[in-house]
Amino acid sequence: MSDLIEARDGKAVPPSTPEPARVATVAPQGRTLLVPYLTAGLTEDWTDYLLAVQAAGADAIEVGLPFSDPMLDGATIQQASDRALARGVTVASILQDLSRVRPQVRVPLIAFTYANLVFRPGAPEFCRRLAEAGVRGLIVPDLPLDEAAAVERAAAEAGVDLTLLVAPVTTDERLAEIVSRSRGYVYAISRMGTTGERAALASSAADLAARIKAAQQRSAPSHAASSAAPSATTSLAAPSRVESPAATAAGRNGASGARLPVLVGFGVSGPEQAVEAGRAGDGVVVGSALMRRVLDGATPADLGAEVAAMRAALDRADQEASADHASYAEISGHRG
Amino acid sequence: MPTLMREPAAGRFGDFGGRFVPESLVPACDALAAAFQDAWADPAFRAELDDLLAVYAGRPTPLTPARTLSAALGVELLLKREDLAHTGSHKINNVLGQGLLARRMCKRRIIAETGAGQHGVAAATAAALLGLEATIFMGERDIERQRLNVLRMTTLGATVVPVTTGSRTLKDATNEAMRAWVADVDGAHFLLGSVGGPHPYPWMVRELQRVIGEEARAQSPYVPDVVVACVGGGSNAAGTFAGFADTAARLVGVEAAGGAAMSSGRPGVVHGARSMVLQDAEGQVAEAESIAAGLDYPGIGPEHAFLGAAGRAEYHAVKDDEVIAAVRRLARDEGIICALESAHAVAWVLREAGGPLLPAGSRIVLTLSGRGDKDMATLEATA
Numbered sequence: 076m077s078d079l080i081e082a083r084d085g086k087a088v089p090p091s092t093p094e095p096a097r098v099a100t101v102a103p104q105g106r107t108l109l110v111p112y113l114t115a116g117l118t119e120d121w122t123d124y125l126l127a128v129q130a131a132g133a134d135a136i137e138v139g140l141p142f143s144d145p146m147l148d149g150a151t152i153q154q155a156s157d158r159a160l161a162r163g164v165t166v167a168s169i170l171q172d173l174s175r176v177r178p179q180v181r182v183p184l185i186a187f188t189y190a191n192l193v194f195r196p197g198a199p200e201f202c203r204r205l206a207e208a209g210v211r212g213l214i215v216p217d218l219p220l221d222e223a224a225a226v227e228r229a230a231a232e233a234g235v236d237l238t239l240l241v242a243p244v245t246t247d248e249r250l251a252e253i254v255s256r257s258r259g260y261v262y263a264i265s266r267m268g269t270t271g272e273r274a275a276l277a278s279s280a281a282d283l284a285a286r287i288k289a290a291q292q293r294s295a296p297s298h299a300a301s302s303a304a305p306s307a308t309t310s311l312a313a314p315s316r317v318e319s320p321a322a323t324a325a326g327r328n329g330a331s332g333a334r335l336p337v338l339v340g341f342g343v344s345g346p347e348q349a350v351e352a353g354r355a356g357d358g359v360v361v362g363s364a365l366m367r368r369v370l371d372g373a374t375p376a377d378l379g380a381e382v383a384a385m386r387a388a389l390d391r392a393d394q395e396a397s398a399d400h401a402s403y404a405e406i407s408g409h410r411g
Numbered sequence: 412m413p414t415l416m417r418e419p420a421a422g423r424f425g426d427f428g429g430r431f432v433p434e435s436l437v438p439a440c441d442a443l444a445a446a447f448q449d450a451w452a453d454p455a456f457r458a459e460l461d462d463l464l465a466v467y468a469g470r471p472t473p474l475t476p477a478r479t480l481s482a483a484l485g486v487e488l489l490l491k492r493e494d495l496a497h498t499g500s501h502k503i504n505n506v507l508g509q510g511l512l513a514r515r516m517c518k519r520r521i522i523a524e525t526g527a528g529q530h531g532v533a534a535a536t537a538a539a540l541l542g543l544e545a546t547i548f549m550g551e552r553d554i555e556r557q558r559l560n561v562l563r564m565t566t567l568g569a570t571v572v573p574v575t576t577g578s579r580t581l582k583d584a585t586n587e588a589m590r591a592w593v594a595d596v597d598g599a600h601f602l603l604g605s606v607g608g609p610h611p612y613p614w615m616v617r618e619l620q621r622v623i624g625e626e627a628r629a630q631s632p633y634v635p636d637v638v639v640a641c642v643g644g645g646s647n648a649a650g651t652f653a654g655f656a657d658t659a660a661r662l663v664g665v666e667a668a669g670g671a672a673m674s675s676g677r678p679g680v681v682h683g684a685r686s687m688v689l690q691d692a693e694g695q696v697a698e699a700e701s702i703a704a705g706l707d708y709p710g711i712g713p714e715h716a717f718l719g720a721a722g723r724a725e726y727h728a729v730k731d732d733e734v735i736a737a738v739r740r741l742a743r744d745e746g747i748i749c750a751l752e753s754a755h756a757v758a759w760v761l762r763e764a765g766g767p768l769l770p771a772g773s774r775i776v777l778t779l780s781g782r783g784d785k786d787m788a789t790l791e792a793t794a
């Protein structure tokens with residue numbers, strides 16, 4: 076438990092050491108990560124939304140490659156996928172669009188799509204195409220651990236991080252395996268259900284994020300030994316938190332810095348829920364809440380404002396946590 | 412081929428099958444596989460199911476010689492009469508088994524997808540009998556063309572949820588049923604209607620339909636030259652084939668030309684399994700197009716993909732107009748109005764009898780998977 080508290084506290088303290096080169100593209104470190112999801116190709120100018128969201132403070136962006144049968148998506152992303160496909164977009168056209176804006180993209184892009192689109196051209200070819208377009212991570216929600224080996228290999232060879240998902244019902248044994256094999260980050264599915272906006276964040280979100288972090292702590296020594304290379308690309312910021320002075324002062328060595336960020340997603344709606352989810356994990360993925368706005372006619376600037384509001388809420392929460400931590404340290408006599 | 416139509420190791424039939432589901436469904440699939448394995452090996456479970464199949468579903472169904480057609484075509488044609496089972500199709504075999512299993516697993520509710528509505532009606536029936544709630548997902552387009560079955564389902568107390576996304580047919584109803592399952596894995600059993608889906612479904616549903624083939628084998632005076640059945644997802648065919656896989660009989664599955672995953676599809680992953688799938692060059696799943704709602708599906712069960720690749724079974728396709736002609740011919744010649752789905756098997760026999768695929772004198776067992784009451788409006792529209 077104390078490990079968890081330290082990781083929590085670590086988040087609030089900006090890192091004093093410069094980031095290693097491999098994470099240099101991830102903007103500010105040591106804050107709760109905000110990762111918006113966008114359905115690619117939804118509109119002609121969809122990359123403008125991508126750039127607007129980046130400018131508004133996204134730490135990475137999940138790019139949904141629309142699939143005809145999005146089994147794990149709720150009504151909003153289904154609708155966005157259907158609309159994009161009806162416009163005639165393809166994986167190839169989307170990757171072309173991304174290649175075009177690549178010079179302006181500074182945050183990691185992670186493709187989110189379904190297994191059949193990966194297997195049709197073959198996983199090695201698919202991953203190579205992603206890498207060529209500058210996409211650095213891949214999430215395939217209908218590819219559980221047991222079926223993932225071939226894609227894991229192909230992704231690693233192409234230099235793409237294959238991020239695996241953990242669900243509230245995942246057993247401890249599987250969770251440990253997923254944590255050790257996931258790359259880039261660990262995706263915590265906040266609730267038993269599809270993507271889509273909800274009135275409240277499920278209580279399962281915090282429980283699951285805590286279980287993942289506990290598993291990461293348990294596996295830290297062996298994980299660190301085997302993880303000199305595991306996340307060469309997407310590499311979001313959680314390691315910086317545990318490498319922060321708070322963590323090292325608490326006696327943890329740099330090896331545990333290999334801990335991947337835990338991102339909480341599925342149904343996270345609005346700034347309050349983002350803060351709550353971000354508090355549970357190391358960051359939050361927001362999809363349907365944003366795509367709903369785009370479907371309703373939001374412009375790139377509108378969407379940027381939406382993301383900026385979430386970013387501001389997360390920053391405020393980070394600051395409050397930091398202040399709380401300082402006063403806690405004073406009272407308890409601990410040096411945090 | 413020692414493993415032919417036995418329990419597949421890790422849910423794999425050669426290169427096909429597997430379990431391509433969200434992590435959220437993995438424990439439920441594991442639990443289901445374990446529960447079915449346990450139940451299927453339990454004599455008490457088997458006895459309870461056999462009893463229901465006999466006293467409730469009306470099994471065994473007869474094997475009827477099609478005398479007029481046989482004489483006209485120069486073949487010996489025996490019809491396995493699943494149209495005479497309770498609810499009017501072979502789907503009852505599967506739902507009684509899964510219904511008992513759901514109860515054994517202490518589920519309070521079943522979720523099902525349906526195309527023609529035959530599986531939906533069967534699922535609603537099993538739910539009524541066994542005291543379970545039923546939520547049935549059905550494409551809007553199928554609701555329009557299979558009204559009678561919608562009324563049957565609601566009369567049985569089921570909730571029918573229209574699916575308005577995609578092609579508004581079976582494919583989309585299946586997506587929606589799986590989404591509903593993710594949201595209620597503890598309380599609900601997903602009562603899948605065919606031999607597709609993630610492990611253990613292809614194996615479990617084939618085992619529950621095995622009764623068709625085993626009865627036919629025992630009823631037939633000889634081992635036939637050819638065993639033929641229509642194929643949507645492939646459950647009546649799989650159940651039929653299971654009774655003859657270890658004989659010299661040729662196994663023939665007949666698909667709708669507009670939904671012919673075996674002849675026109677490519678390997679792919681849809682609805683949780685790797686199998687043959689109608690899809691475009693980049694992997695978007697294509698929309699099937701068939702007059703028979705129950706065959707209007709772009710995939711096929713993975714064991715069929717395996718049997719086809721291994722050369723143990725062959726798959727052919729027939730067109731809508733051949734199917735309509737087959738319904739009429741069977742009705743006039745034999746006094747049996749079969750379902751549009753089942754008529755695909757009949758149409759293939761009508762087309763090929765006397766030709767190289769089905770030489771004169773061939774002895775044929777054909778599974779008539781269901782009855783045609785539900786299709787009268789469609790038939791009227793084509794008159």
Ligand SMILES: Cc1ncc(COP(=O)(O)O)c(C=O)c1O
Nearest residue numbers: 529643644645646647705780781
């Ligand atoms: C009468 C009948 N036959 C066949 C099928 C196709 O299913 P399967 O290929 O699983 O037997 C259906 C499906 O709805 C049906 O209603």
